[in-house]
Amino acid sequence: MPDPFVAGSNMHPAGGMVEENNVPNPKRKFSNARRDKRRSNWKITAPTLVRCGNCEALHVPHHVCPSCGTYGSNHRQVVNLRRSHSA
Numbered sequence: 428m429p430d431p432f433v434a435g436s437n438m439h440p441a442g443g444m445v446e447e448n449n450v451p452n453p454k455r456k457f458s459n460a461r462r463d464k465r466r467s468n469w470k471i472t473a474p475t476l477v478r479c480g481n482c483e484a485l486h487v488p489h490h491v492c493p494s495c496g497t498y499g500s501n502h503r504q505v506v507n508l509r510r511s512h513s514a
């Protein structure tokens with residue numbers, strides 16, 4: 428049995444466990460309604476898309492165009508889409 432007077436022990440000198448929890452925890456469970464009201468603000472947003480300056484296809488800005496494989500205002504060819512399956 429551990430010494431009850433050692434510092435840091437959770438044993439009370441009178442014996443028995445001290446009700447002590449130093450970990451920050453929520454005091455009580457949130458109700459289902461409160462949880463669901465919080466989640467009711469979650470919404471889907473449409474992705475922002477821009478027209479590719481090279482092939483006019485829609486793509487995510489600051490990403491390589493999946494249609495033609497170019498990137499940036501100078502339409503630099505960074506992915507060769509033709510060679511991806513053969514070769």
Ligand SMILES: [Zn+2]
Pocket residue numbers: 479480481482483484492493494495496497
């Ligand atoms: Zn493109």
